[in-house]
Amino acid sequence: MRNPLSSAPVVDFHRVHLKYENGPNVLKNIQFSLERGSFHFVTGDSGAGKTSLLSLMYLDQRPTAGRIHLFGQNLSEVKRTQMPKLRRRIGVVFQDFRLIDSLDTFDNVALPLRIDGMKETEIQKRVNELLAWVGLEKCVHAYPESLSGGEKQRIAIARAVINAPDLLLADEPTGNVDDAMANRILHLFLELNKMGTTLVIATHNHGLIRQFKKPQLHLSNGVLECLPAPFEAPSEIVSNAPEFLGGNHDFEF
Numbered sequence: 410m411r412n413p414l415s416s417a418p419v420v421d422f423h424r425v426h427l428k429y430e431n432g433p434n435v436l437k438n439i440q441f442s443l444e445r446g447s448f449h450f451v452t453g454d455s456g457a458g459k460t461s462l463l464s465l466m467y468l469d470q471r472p473t474a475g476r477i478h479l480f481g482q483n484l485s486e487v488k489r490t491q492m493p494k495l496r497r498r499i500g501v502v503f504q505d506f507r508l509i510d511s512l513d514t515f516d517n518v519a520l521p522l523r524i525d526g527m528k529e530t531e532i533q534k535r536v537n538e539l540l541a542w543v544g545l546e547k548c549v550h551a552y553p554e555s556l557s558g559g560e561k562q563r564i565a566i567a568r569a570v571i572n573a574p575d576l577l578l579a580d581e582p583t584g585n586v587d588d589a590m591a592n593r594i595l596h597l598f599l600e601l602n603k604m605g606t607t608l609v610i611a612t613h614n615h616g617l618i619r620q621f622k623k624p625q626l627h628l629s630n631g632v633l634e635c636l637p638a639p640f641e642a643p644s645e646i647v648s649n650a651p652e653f654l655g656g657n658h659d660f661e662f
């Protein structure tokens with residue numbers, strides 16, 4: 410039987426407010442919904458509330474008022490014991506990376522697959538392929554403390570996409586890499602998007618916003634405005650991203 414929730418928006422905010430303890434109202438009356446397979450940038454000045462908005466979507470914060478549905482489920486009705494299952498459907502690239510210091514690059518990226526119980530031979534194949542894609546073959550056995558900001562950021566991205574999540578939330582994912590790598594990462598995200606992943610990417614990178622022509626959730630002093638895509642998205646994008654993430658292999662980068 411068809412799941413009655415399958416056509417529900419992936420994310421649905423209804424009159425959501427967020428206020429940190431002893432702070433001002435950071436998000437005010439936020440209302441929007443994101444359909445499955447959509448791709449939005451989150452834009453706005455530093456301090457506008459982008460990270461706060463994402464933190465509500467990955468269940469790190471609870472709204473002070475209003476209602477949030479994720480995958481058709483009202484978050485205020487989700488039990489604590491059900492949270493990990495919901496979180497496993499969401500890939501997150503944190504602005505501050507949040508890698509596990511006691512794990513090397515390979516094990517940080519493999520973590521979501523191990524939690525999912527994937528066979529170790531398949532994990533080896535996928536992780537190595539993805540690490541090569543983001544140019545980290547030489548850092549496979551390095552620990553986070555010995556890596557640069559850009560390397561750590563790419564590990565955080567690999568970990569977030571390795572299990573092709575239903576929803577990908579990326580907070581300033583290209584802030585520490587050069588333009589060519591930023592472009593490459595966006596193409597990886599596009600491949601996931603083509604396979605059905607809903608994308609929400611907070612960025613200050615106006616070059617990417619101009620190039621990828623996606624609608625924006627624009628925040629200004631905690632107030633959200635939904636801006637449409639500037640014009641039609643580019644036609645078929647071909648990429649040699651890892652095949653398990655939907656890549657086809659005839660693209661010269």
Ligand SMILES: Nc1ncnc2c1ncn2[C@@H]1O[C@H](COP(=O)(O)OP(=O)(O)OP(=O)(O)O)[C@@H](O)[C@H]1O
Pocket residue numbers: 429430432435453454455456457458459460461462504
């Ligand atoms: N844990 C917290 N406790 C109290 N205030 C917070 C907390 N996190 C963020 N804020 C405040 O909320 C506001 C929005 O912060 P947020 O990190 O969401 O902005 P941002 O748009 O992501 O900024 P940036 O572009 O610099 O990353 C800021 O004024 C910030 O100081």
Ligand SMILES: [Mg+2]
Pocket residue numbers: 459460461504580
């Ligand atoms: Mg932020």
